[in-house]
Amino acid sequence: MKKLRVGIIGGGRIGKVHATSISRYVPTAEIIALADPFMNEELKQWAGSVGIKETTTDVKAIIDHKDIDAVLICSPTNTHADLITAAAKAGKHIFCEKPVDTDLERIEHTMKVVRESGVLFQIGFNRRFDHNHMAVRQKVEDGTVGEPQIIKITSRDPAPPPIDYIRISGGIFLDQMIHDFDMIRYLSGMEVTEVYATGSCMVDPEIGKAGDVDTAMVQLTLENGALGVIDNSRQAVYGYDQRTEVFGAKGCAKVENDTKSLVEVSTRDGVGTENPLYFFLDRYIDSYAKEIVDFAASIQLGEPIKCGIDDAIRPVEIALAAGRSLAEHRPVKISEVSLSK
Numbered sequence: 001m002k003k004l005r006v007g008i009i010g011g012g013r014i015g016k017v018h019a020t021s022i023s024r025y026v027p028t029a030e031i032i033a034l035a036d037p038f039m040n041e042e043l044k045q046w047a048g049s050v051g052i053k054e055t056t057t058d059v060k061a062i063i064d065h066k067d068i069d070a071v072l073i074c075s076p077t078n079t080h081a082d083l084i085t086a087a088a089k090a091g092k093h094i095f096c097e098k099p100v101d102t103d104l105e106r107i108e109h110t111m112k113v114v115r116e117s118g119v120l121f122q123i124g125f126n127r128r129f130d131h132n133h134m135a136v137r138q139k140v141e142d143g144t145v146g147e148p149q150i151i152k153i154t155s156r157d158p159a160p161p162p163i164d165y166i167r168i169s170g171g172i173f174l175d176q177m178i179h180d181f182d183m184i185r186y187l188s189g190m191e192v193t194e195v196y197a198t199g200s201c202m203v204d205p206e207i208g209k210a211g212d213v214d215t216a217m218v219q220l221t222l223e224n225g226a227l228g229v230i231d232n233s234r235q236a237v238y239g240y241d242q243r244t245e246v247f248g249a250k251g252c253a254k255v256e257n258d259t260k261s262l263v264e265v266s267t268r269d270g271v272g273t274e275n276p277l278y279f280f281l282d283r284y285i286d287s288y289a290k291e292i293v294d295f296a297a298s299i300q301l302g303e304p305i306k307c308g309i310d311d312a313i314r315p316v317e318i319a320l321a322a323g324r325s326l327a328e329h330r331p332v333k334i335s336e337v338s339l340s341k
């Protein structure tokens with residue numbers, strides 16, 4: 001089978017993750033070119049080191065490239081909607097990093113363009129492709145845990161991103177917790193109907209000055225009446241703390257942190273284990289490859305997209321409802337913010 005020919009837009013943190021994982025772990029795809037308006041010698045050399053021959057500062061060159069079948073949009077969030085629209089109009093399949101945008105109207109409009117163009121679209125909620133989360137989902141789907149009643153997610157980063165990133169990130173709910181909103185939907189197979197959010201600035205006062213919180217907790221109600229709770233921190237000093245639990249009528253399925261090894265060391269001072277893996281690159285590296293493997297399979301073999309248009313819209317609704325809840329100190333129904341009633 002011919003390889004899927006992709007062009008990557010944006011050669012920052014996540015663009016490099018995708019480029020590396022495709023070149024090493026996705027035999028069904030090849031990277032034709034990388035575009036970044038801030039392309040420099042260092043990035044060019046790095047691209048060469050993972051086998052990317054063509055580099056450009058012109059994003060449009062990727063979108064119009066005759067040898068590219070699909071684009072991977074890995075640029076800052078505020079560029080996604082325009083790039084998706086341009087790529088869809090050019091007939092290119094699209095993989096876009098989360099979120100599509102921070103404005104629901106803009107997202108709905110962009111997704112309409114995608115639907116009308118007929119190209120395939122996948123959103124980058126990579127945690128769905130993590131083997132542990134897939135196993136928990138399986139236990140919910142096959143009825144092992146019974147009807148979900150409580151879902152708990154702890155999701156804490158090891159260190160906050162630079163303040164310039166925070167400023168354009170859309171805030172903790174749209175930038176960080178959006179992955180967990182997606183997880184709640186994915187693991188339960190249900191929609192969220194209401195949220196109540198609390199938040200605080202405990203890590204860095206600069207984050208507060210940028211108008212954001214760095215510590216947040218959201219309680220969620222699902223369509224069957226089940227309850228969810230998510231806690232986020234921008235800084236867990238012991239590493240990337242990622243734990244998940246689905247408790248149901250027949251049992252419970254949970255995922256603890258991944259560690260480099262399972263060794264437990266006991267001495268007279270106490271008993272210790274390894275810290276959690278440091279950050280998303282370490283903990284979720286396989287999931288980034290798997291999501292692109294599946295994206296390629298959808299294009300090449302017609303397999304259904306596993307994380308598509310609806311999955312791009314719903315977590316943003318939940319994030320916006322959480323933001324409103326925090327600002328107004330009250331529970332907010334998703335129907336208050338949703339445009340697709």
Ligand SMILES: NC(=O)c1ccc[n+]([C@@H]2O[C@H](COP(=O)([O-])OP(=O)(O)OC[C@H]3O[C@@H](n4cnc5c(N)ncnc54)[C@H](O)[C@@H]3O)[C@@H](O)[C@H]2O)c1
Pocket residue numbers: 009010011012013014015035036037038039059074075076077079097098099124125126175280
């Ligand atoms: N799925 C995940 O786990 C995950 C992790 C990190 C980031 N992200 C998402 O990926 C996106 C990028 O985040 P990042 O951390 O890689 O940011 P980054 O700042 O490290 O990289 C962004 C890159 O895009 C380039 N760029 C800037 N303007 C551009 C434009 N107009 N067109 C094309 N490229 C442009 C920059 O030069 C930079 O190289 C964000 O939307 C973020 O939410 C997702």
